[in-house]
Amino acid sequence: MTVAHAPSYESAMSSYEPVIGLETHVELGTRTKMFCGCPTEFGAEPNTQICPVCLGLPGALPVANAAAIEATIRIGLALNCEIASWSRFARKNYFYPDMPKNFQTSQYDEPLCVNGYLDVVLDGETVRVEIERVHLEEDTGKSLHVGGSTGRIHGATHSLVDYNRAGIPLVEIVTKPVAGAGANAPQVAKAYVTELRDVIRALGVSDVRMEQGSMRCDVNTSLNRPGAQWGTRTETKNVNSLRSVERAVHSEIIRQAGLLDAGERIIQETRHFHEDTGQTTSGRSKEEATDYRYFPEPDLVPLAPDAAWVESLKATIPEPPSVRIRRLQEAWGLTDHEMSSIVNAGAVELITATVESGATVEAARKWWLGELARRANAQDVELEQLSITPAHVAELQALVDAGRINDKLARQALEGVLAGEGSPEQVVAARGLEVVSDSGALGAAVDAAIADNPDIAAKIRDGKLAAAGALVGAVMKSTKGQADAKTVRELILSKLS
Numbered sequence: 202m203t204v205a206h207a208p209s210y211e212s213a214m215s216s217y218e219p220v221i222g223l224e225t226h227v228e229l230g231t232r233t234k235m236f237c238g239c240p241t242e243f244g245a246e247p248n249t250q251i252c253p254v255c256l257g258l259p260g261a262l263p264v265a266n267a268a269a270i271e272a273t274i275r276i277g278l279a280l281n282c283e284i285a286s287w288s289r290f291a292r293k294n295y296f297y298p299d300m301p302k303n304f305q306t307s308q309y310d311e312p313l314c315v316n317g318y319l320d321v322v323l324d325g326e327t328v329r330v331e332i333e334r335v336h337l338e339e340d341t342g343k344s345l346h347v348g349g350s351t352g353r354i355h356g357a358t359h360s361l362v363d364y365n366r367a368g369i370p371l372v373e374i375v376t377k378p379v380a381g382a383g384a385n386a387p388q389v390a391k392a393y394v395t396e397l398r399d400v401i402r403a404l405g406v407s408d409v410r411m412e413q414g415s416m417r418c419d420v421n422t423s424l425n426r427p428g429a430q431w432g433t434r435t436e437t438k439n440v441n442s443l444r445s446v447e448r449a450v451h452s453e454i455i456r457q458a459g460l461l462d463a464g465e466r467i468i469q470e471t472r473h474f475h476e477d478t479g480q481t482t483s484g485r486s487k488e489e490a491t492d493y494r495y496f497p498e499p500d501l502v503p504l505a506p507d508a509a510w511v512e513s514l515k516a517t518i519p520e521p522p523s524v525r526i527r528r529l530q531e532a533w534g535l536t537d538h539e540m541s542s543i544v545n546a547g548a549v550e551l552i553t554a555t556v557e558s559g560a561t562v563e564a565a566r567k568w569w570l571g572e573l574a575r576r577a578n579a580q581d582v583e584l585e586q587l588s589i590t591p592a593h594v595a596e597l598q599a600l601v602d603a604g605r606i607n608d609k610l611a612r613q614a615l616e617g618v619l620a621g622e623g624s625p626e627q628v629v630a631a632r633g634l635e636v637v638s639d640s641g642a643l644g645a646a647v648d649a650a651i652a653d654n655p656d657i658a659a660k661i662r663d664g665k666l667a668a669a670g671a672l673v674g675a676v677m678k679s680t681k682g683q684a685d686a687k688t689v690r691e692l693i694l695s696k697l698s
């Protein structure tokens with residue numbers, strides 16, 4: 202490995218211009234696999250969702266999944282692509298232990314969707330990322346290397362293969378090279394993948410969870426001197442979080458600049474990004490173009506999407522997420538900063554749904570960006586993974602607004618909801634959290650507080666009404682915070698006047 206002096210990012214940017222490209226794989230959320238009827242559920246026992254077709258047994262015949270084709274065309278339409286009137290699957294031949302057919306059924310020179318674009322907004326500026334193609338293929342199985350400490354093949358005593366994932370429909374979305382982003386290239390890469398994820402999620406065709414691998418990103422990076430030809434690119438494989446996309450481009454720019462500064466050349470290769478160090482390391486060299494011996498898949502008929510059908514699918518494409526964000530911001534009357542906090546917290550859908558369930562925007566923001574964000578953070582999970590629904594949050598706030606619980610009791614109720622004890626109403630009833638404002642029920646507690654604090658009671662009798670606060674505090678304590686403070690104060694003053 203060549204060790205070159207790593208320049209600062211600023212110094213790299215003063216000498217070179219980056220060109221990036223992104224290849225994103227998205228596992229479609231179809232009920233069955235791409236070419237057979239096997240189920241696709243995540244997390245099933247290994248090798249329980251397999252059949253002769255996805256195992257590539259001799260004589261098995263594939264049939265294309267219509268739902269996957271429809272989903273791919275809808276992704277293409279959402280990315281402003283032209284939809285091919287004629288398209289074909291091809292065999293991409295290579296050996297991989299987790300690919301039982303020894304070829305991947307993919308698309309080569311006749312993809313379903315071409316020539317699109319996706320606009321992303323970065324610091325208020327719109328950057329257009331052009332899309333070269335969107336094509337449909339199938340996923341491989343998964344290898345598990347056992348016996349080593351790292352889970353990698355090095356040091357393992359044996360390997361296991363799970364074919365459950367083999368044959369799950371996979372859409373590959375390839376951008377054209379993105380030049381001209383300059384020092385913003387890492388942020389553009391992240392903004393693109395974020396927007397792409399949101400577009401696909403809005404289409405409802407995949408759960409696009411990078412941490413579960415249903416969305417994976419390969420990031421190409423090269424550097425060139427201003428005005429010179431584009432440099433040799435490297436391909437950082439399977440980057441699996443939005444933040445890592447940005448970090449991978451950033452670290453690759455610094456690494457390549459160091460090599461170029463030292464007069465060395467960049468080797469065309471795949472690289473791996475390491476979350477812990479934030480660096481990439483060398484994978485396999487791609488100096489010679491791999492010849493996959495593509496040829497048209499003889500067992501599948503060509504695809505010829507009907508123009509009227511494609512036209513009808515256009516009506517199912519939702520508003521682009523970035524446009525929707527701007528619309529919501531206006532409707533909610535929020536500043537750029539307030540809206541970005543919601544977006545960055547991944548709370549747009551949650552807050553929208555909470556508002557739809559009857560809460561104000563202010564209340565929805567207060568819960569999701571406050572108490573719930575803290576709890577998600579403490580558990581190291583996403584907000585949407587918390588065991589609470591937007592309807593619950595709206596219900597909780599309604600209880601506060603109705604004066605039936607106060608903020609302190611609301612946090613206890615929230616705890617119960619998160620612990621799976623039911624809806625806020627149910628938790629409040631079961632835990633007996635409701636505020637007591639009935640003067641009959643509070644009278645005894647007030648009498649006790651007066652009896653226990655004769656000095657304070659005397660002051661109030663003398664007209665020093667500010668002293669009442671101490672008695673209210675005593676009643677709140679004896680009722681474990683469940684007394685209605687306003688009623689308590691009124692009772693104290695009426696008893697001591």
Ligand SMILES: [Zn+2]
Nearest residue numbers: 237239252255
């Ligand atoms: Zn199968």
